[in-house]
Amino acid sequence: MLRGIDPMSASMVGMSFLVLGMVLLLGKLIRVMSPTLQRLFIPSSLIGGFLALFLGPELLGKLFLWIGYNDTFLSGGIFPAEMLDIWTTLPGLFISIIFATLFLGKEIPGIRNIWFLAGPQIAHGQTIAWGQYVFGILITILVLTPFYGINPMAGALIEISFEGGHGTAAGMASTFEELGFSDAADLSLGLATVGILFGVIFGIILLNYGVRTGKAAVLKNADHISLNERYQTGIIDFDSRESAGKITTRPESIEPLSLHFAYIGVAIGIGYIILQGLILIEKITWGQATDIYLLAHIPLFPMAMIGGVILQKFLDRFDVYQTLDRDLMMRIQGLSLDILITSAIATLSLTVIGNNLIPFIILATVGIVWNLVAFMFLGPKMIPSYWFEKSIGNFGQSMGMTASGLLLMRIADPADSSSALGGFGYKQLLFEPIVGGGIFTAASVPLLFYFGPVPVLILAAIIMIFWGGLGIFYFGRK
Structure with missing residues (x-):
């Protein structure tokens, strides 16, 4: 164990990225299933961010507080406060x-x-x-x-x-x-x-x-x-797929x-x-x-x-x-932007x-x-x-x-x-x-x-x- 590092904090950092990845994936699935979101070309990171915002303390948590469930684990949303603190630092x-x-x-x-x-x-x-x-x-x-x-x-x-x-x-x-x-x-x-x-x-x-x-x-x-409708789902045709980059x-x-x-x-x-x-x-x-x-x-x-x-x-x-x-x-830039947008929207203070x-x-x-x-x-x-x-x-x-x-x-x-x-x-x-x-x-x-x-x-x-x-x-x- 490294001296001066809280193992729980390190574990929470890793868990925060794993959960953020799941949120991004859910955002992508919602986009694939929603023709309206496809036509508007809304990024999956934005959809995932709003999903996490809804499931967090700003919406779901306050909803449970409003209906009187003050002492349940959902009164603060489904994400631990430590995870939200980590997401706040990511952007x-x-x-x-x-x-x-x-x-x-x-x-x-x-x-x-x-x-x-x-x-x-x-x-x-x-x-x-x-x-x-x-x-x-x-x-x-x-x-x-x-x-x-x-x-x-x-x-x-x-x-x-x-x-x-x-x-x-x-x-x-x-x-x-x-x-x-x-x-x-x-x-x-x-x-x-x-x-x-x-x-x-x-x-x-x-x-x-x-x-x-x-x-x-x-x-x-x-x-x-209308020719650009094939772009709307965000899925590239199998025969049209190219390498994400050259191996140098x-x-x-x-x-x-x-x-x-x-x-x-x-x-x-x-x-x-x-x-x-x-x-x-x-x-x-x-x-x-x-x-x-x-x-x-x-x-x-x-x-x-x-x-x-x-x-x-x-x-x-x-x-x-x-x-x-x-x-x-x-590709690294795109990954960073997806993480940034999702975490920023998820921790937005309404x-x-x-x-x-x-x-x-x-x-x-x-x-x-x-x-x-x-x-x-x-x-x-x-x-x-x-x-x-x-x-x-x-x-x-x-x-x-x-x-x-x-x-x-x-x-x-x-x-x-x-x-x-x-x-x-x-x-x-x-x-x-x-x-x-x-x-x-x-x-x-x-x-x-x-x-x-x-x-x-x-x-x-x-x-x-x-x-x-x-x-x-x-x-x-x-």
Whole structure:
């Protein structure tokens, strides 16, 4: 027995993952049996998370308390409190894995090539992201803080939740806690859930609208959308199945999956060293002089992404055997995202959302309306060719998940004849490091805390106008 480690705690960690796996499997089975959930392309992780939420203390437990069964084991839900505590910590851990894998195994081209191939999509995506800050902070200043007494830091929640998604919302939990706005963790996770649900629903509606009105240049009639029904179950035909990744090393030497986990560990380690170095610099320079410590509140995950880029550049130059496989890295990323979403939804506090229901609804409505306006009116003005196919991806991503954007683009253009998918991939290289979970996303809450909402609003508005003007007057006129 290892000294200092509670064997019961270690056993509970293992049991927590086993139960989480069963919850995910049940989510998948429910999706396979539900044509409605299939048509809406709701991820199994989201379904499993809601199932666990229902069986936990927030719903089933309170139901038993309400009917008077206070002393039964179900009065706290079917999951032990220790298990829920472990699930609560998982999103903050797995978000670093997800961000470390974003660019590992991916060719990183020069900025000039990225700009040439994906410039309009970059401008459009950046405008949406900064607009989420602008309208989120505006509605907070004008309505939420004066009438509902909500913390001004709520102005960042739309971008954190919609553009960043569950991973970013969960990763920011410690920052919210440190800055005295702990309710924001559950509010942002709830908003991220709303974003995914309405992102897919409105995405399908927009696709049908694009077909009927002729705005979708690739899809000529509604029958093209029905071709994607085979994707709805989420089961790949037996004859169409491919390998999940290339085996780059012999297992007797090192298991390829183990090697890729090791690469992720190195990337996160590089990010940790960078973050600690920046915190130290801040502490001995402007932090000591001004008592403002922004970097001390930035979570690890955006630095893990930078660590992944540095590691990939190193491997490009020195790994002559090319031992890192992108497809295998994507499988690790997908596993981490499923665990993150399921555990985050399972431990969501409905009490916090209920106590802030009106501000929650207002923030969700503002975010959805802005994203729809940016798609319908800015998309055709900023993207000169195949605007519908390219901006539908930005819309899906801006509602909470990069996967949603990819899904909508694949439905809109199955053969990628518009090159929307390629541009969307290149766009992430100049998008993810800044917003959608990047450096500014992580710094936005500390900035609001130290400087207040007005300076951050002015900064966000200037950057939004810059990207919007670049898209409309430069790319849009080409």
